[in-house]
Amino acid sequence: MVNIRQSDIAKELNISRVTxxxxxxxxxxxxxxxxxxxxxxxxxxxxxxNLIARQLNSRRTFTIGIVVPDLENSFFSYIVDxxxxxxxxxxxxxxxxxxxxxESIEKQNIENLIGMRVDGLLxxxxxxxxxxxxxxxxxxxNIPLVFxxxxxxxxxxxxxxxxxxxxxxxxxxxxxxxxxxKIASFSGxxxxxxxxxxxEGFIDTLTKNKIPIRKEWIIEGGFELKDGxxxxxxxxxxxxxxxxxxxxxxxxxxxxxxxxxxxxLRIPEDIGIFGYGFNEITxxxxxxxxxxxxxxxxxxxxxxxxxxxxxxxxIKSGGNKIYIEEExxxxxxxxxxxx
Amino acid sequence: MVNIRQSDIAKELNISRVTxxxxxxxxxxxxxxxxxxxxxxxxxxxxxxNLIARQLNSRRTFTIGIVVPDLENSFFSYIVDxxxxxxxxxxxxxxxxxxxxxESIEKQNIENLIGMRVDGLLxxxxxxxxxxxxxxxxxxxNIPLVFxxxxxxxxxxxxxxxxxxxxxxxxxxxxxxxxxxKIASFSGxxxxxxxxxxxEGFIDTLTKNKIPIRKEWIIEGGFELKDGxxxxxxxxxxxxxxxxxxxxxxxxxxxxxxxxxxxxLRIPEDIGIFGYGFNEITxxxxxxxxxxxxxxxxxxxxxxxxxxxxxxxxIKSGGNKIYIEEExxxxxxxxxxxx
DNA sequence: ATGAAAGCGCTAACAC
DNA sequence: GTGTTAGCGCTTTCAT
Numbered sequence: 001m002v003n004i005r006q007s008d009i010a011k012e013l014n015i016s017r018v019t020x021x022x023x024x025x026x027x028x029x030x031x032x033x034x035x036x037x038x039x040x041x042x043x044x045x046x047x048x049x050n051l052i053a054r055q056l057n058s059r060r061t062f063t064i065g066i067v068v069p070d071l072e073n074s075f076f077s078y079i080v081d082x083x084x085x086x087x088x089x090x091x092x093x094x095x096x097x098x099x100x101x102x103e104s105i106e107k108q109n110i111e112n113l114i115g116m117r118v119d120g121l122l123x124x125x126x127x128x129x130x131x132x133x134x135x136x137x138x139x140x141x142n143i144p145l146v147f148x149x150x151x152x153x154x155x156x157x158x159x160x161x162x163x164x165x166x167x168x169x170x171x172x173x174x175x176x177x178x179x180x181x182k183i184a185s186f187s188g189x190x191x192x193x194x195x196x197x198x199x200e201g202f203i204d205t206l207t208k209n210k211i212p213i214r215k216e217w218i219i220e221g222g223f224e225l226k227d228g229x230x231x232x233x234x235x236x237x238x239x240x241x242x243x244x245x246x247x248x249x250x251x252x253x254x255x256x257x258x259x260x261x262x263x264x265l266r267i268p269e270d271i272g273i274f275g276y277g278f279n280e281i282t283x284x285x286x287x288x289x290x291x292x293x294x295x296x297x298x299x300x301x302x303x304x305x306x307x308x309x310x311x312x313x314x315i316k317s318g319g320n321k322i323y324i325e326e327e328x329x330x331x332x333x334x335x336x337x338x339x
Numbered sequence: 340m341v342n343i344r345q346s347d348i349a350k351e352l353n354i355s356r357v358t359x360x361x362x363x364x365x366x367x368x369x370x371x372x373x374x375x376x377x378x379x380x381x382x383x384x385x386x387x388x389n390l391i392a393r394q395l396n397s398r399r400t401f402t403i404g405i406v407v408p409d410l411e412n413s414f415f416s417y418i419v420d421x422x423x424x425x426x427x428x429x430x431x432x433x434x435x436x437x438x439x440x441x442e443s444i445e446k447q448n449i450e451n452l453i454g455m456r457v458d459g460l461l462x463x464x465x466x467x468x469x470x471x472x473x474x475x476x477x478x479x480x481n482i483p484l485v486f487x488x489x490x491x492x493x494x495x496x497x498x499x500x501x502x503x504x505x506x507x508x509x510x511x512x513x514x515x516x517x518x519x520x521k522i523a524s525f526s527g528x529x530x531x532x533x534x535x536x537x538x539e540g541f542i543d544t545l546t547k548n549k550i551p552i553r554k555e556w557i558i559e560g561g562f563e564l565k566d567g568x569x570x571x572x573x574x575x576x577x578x579x580x581x582x583x584x585x586x587x588x589x590x591x592x593x594x595x596x597x598x599x600x601x602x603x604l605r606i607p608e609d610i611g612i613f614g615y616g617f618n619e620i621t622x623x624x625x626x627x628x629x630x631x632x633x634x635x636x637x638x639x640x641x642x643x644x645x646x647x648x649x650x651x652x653x654i655k656s657g658g659n660k661i662y663i664e665e666e667x668x669x670x671x672x673x674x675x676x677x678x
Numbered sequence: 679a680t681g682a683a684a685g686c687g688c689t690a691a692c693a694c
Numbered sequence: 695g696t697g698t699t700a701g702c703g704c705t706t707t708c709a710t
Contacts, residue, residue, distance in 0.1 A: 002479065002480055002481055003480065046476065046479060046480070048454055049454055050454070051454045051455050052391060052394050052456050053395055055391050056391050056392055056395050061391065070420075071417075071420035071423070072416070072420055072619070074416070077410050077413070077416035077419075077420075078410075078411060080416075080435070081410035081411055081416075084410065084435055084436065084437050085437065088436065088437070088448075093434050093451070093455065094434065094435050095402075095432050095433065095434055095435075096419070096423055096433050096434075096435040097423065097433070098420065098424065109427075111387075112432070115387055115388055115389070115390045116390050116391070116432065117389060117390065117391050137385065140385060141341055141342065142341055225622065254623070257625070258622075258625075261625065283564065283593070283597075284593070284623040286596070286597075286600065286625045
């Protein structure tokens with residue numbers, strides 16, 4: 001009663017296994033009456049098709065491998081959620097791996113996934129990854145791969161990313177239009193791409209608007225809550241507060257909130273804070289965080305869609321770079337001066 | 340250069356494919372020199388073992404299927420994260436599926452996963468699931484399964500759950516010990532297990548402490564932010580505020596925060612709020628939320644550990660029910676009266 | 679309409 | 695130490 005095979009059904013019915021195989025896949029060869037009989041006994045016997053066997057000779061697994069740096073970060077869990085959604089809808093399995101931001105684990109994950117003969121890969125690079133070797137291998141094996149959020153340039157893989165700099169420029173222009181000129185940037189590490197681009201956007205926009213750049217208002221630290229917290233403390237203790245803080249991400253913004261409140265400052269009355277984030281997290285801030293919305297669901301969906309397209313149409317994507325639109329969402333954490 | 344097989348290596352070296360197979364698995368049959376030669380050419384040729392083929396004849400996939408209601412809920416994403424961690428460490432793949440709290444999708448997911456011949460299943464039931472049929476099938480096929488957080492009783496599967504009622508009792512006793520007697524409960528739906536148990540704990544504890552139950556302070560609504568928000572508004576408009584609100588989960592607590600602040604009430608000075616949650620989210624509350632800590636990582640880890648044990652030791656778990664300890668964490672959202 | 683033969687890539691069992 | 699045979703469960707020709 002356990003693990004029935006097609007041949008068991010065939011034996012039961014005194015017919016050939018091939019007939020069973022065909023009937024179960026609704027092949028036109030088989031007569032309706034036969035089909036009915038076979039499907040019925042299959043059900044009765046508790047038959048469950050063995051997909052592994054099917055995969056072996058079709059050389060297709062209908063499986064997508066995801067490599068993500070971290071699932072505790074809600075940005076990534078929203079992305080994965082939307083990927084699973086899209087993949088499931090299109091009859092793909094999702095094998096999920098987490099790199100913990102480690103290059104070595106990431107590499108291992110990818111090797112495991114290609115061993116599993118996934119039909120395609122969705123990967124967001126770890127922060128420390130520099131070696132392209134595994135990816136070259138993936139390319140050689142003709143396995144479709146789409147990078148999301150963090151990507152290697154100049155490889156034949158498509159990339160879905162946010163366009164940080166324009167996002168920063170647009171949002172800062174909006175802030176400046178409200179009459180703000182004293183703006184600080186908590187910019188993470190400018191060594192990383194993300195930190196760099198966002199900071200560049202900051203500097204460019206201020207410059208274009210003829211606002212002098214004050215070095216003491218550009219604070220690097222990191223991308224975590226504590227970094228935002230400490231950056232704000234540093235800023236505050238300098239005795240020279242800006243009107244608004246531009247945070248490189250939501251965790252840094254939250255740290256800034258904490259420090260500001262501890263210092264007895266009201267948001268947005270005494271200090272405005274805004275930064276990169278996404279719609280769903282703004283509610284967790286008090287007051288609601290004004291954000292440059294980088295919608296993770298949109299990113300996950302686009303990446304998965306593109307990948308499945310490449311898999312099914314066998315499009316050799318020329319390695320397109322696709323930008324997901326960012327949107328500036330006014331919430332409560334920066335006071336609007338202009339009505 | 341694409342998709343090299345063992346037989347290709349064998350041909351290249353003019354030896355048998357079996358020798359290659361053995362050498363690559365470091366089988367003692369093969370001489371060191373031969374092994375070296377084989378491993379080298381395998382590397383040179385870009386050989387990647389086909390796990391699907393291996394799985395087919397070992398009848399083991401080293402794959403675990405997860406069925407989770409929702410990944411946007413950070414409680415679940417932390418759980419999945421820890422499961423992936425543990426599984427990866429023990430050389431298992433994880434296939435992730437999401438049921439979106441729909442029984443039909445859940446059923447489909449499980450059927451897909453057993454078709455994939457996963458070695459075991461980790462499932463958290465959807466809120467609407469009542470039919471045990473698929474699970475009976477899983478049992479018949481002798482596939483190990485561990486329920487987490489939400490489970491069927493009286494099946495031969497192990498369950499990892501939080502013990503809600505004692506958690507509620509313990510925490511409420513702590514609150515009462517501080518001298519509070521005017522306590523309201525935002526209890527979700529008491530139709531669901533979770534809602535019911537937490538509410539029972541509430542009623543029992545108050546009763547044991549000879550605190551009269553006031554019906555208008557037991558507000559049912561739901562488990563989402565908006566429900567907490569509306570419950571609080573209702574409570575407040577009654578003109579009869581308690582000292583403390585006991586929220587059935589973090590989203591409800593957050594809704595209560597919002598409504599309280601909008602009404603100009605200070606937390607914890609004017610109203611205390613606490614509820615079920617976990618450590619990592621407390622920071623997102625301002626002030627920090629006092630919680631009954633239900634640690635998702637602990638739950639995910641235990642579930643995965645138990646499952647892999649059942650898989651590898653072929654222990655037929657008698658269907659144990661394992662409780663994850665809850666811990667009351669004093670934070671800032673309820674004022675402590677006793678020093 | 680039904681079935682026999684061959685093969686997907688790998689491994690276990692057994693011989694040489 | 696190396697190779698031969700057979701088979702994992704299924705599907706795809708190609709006969710009948």
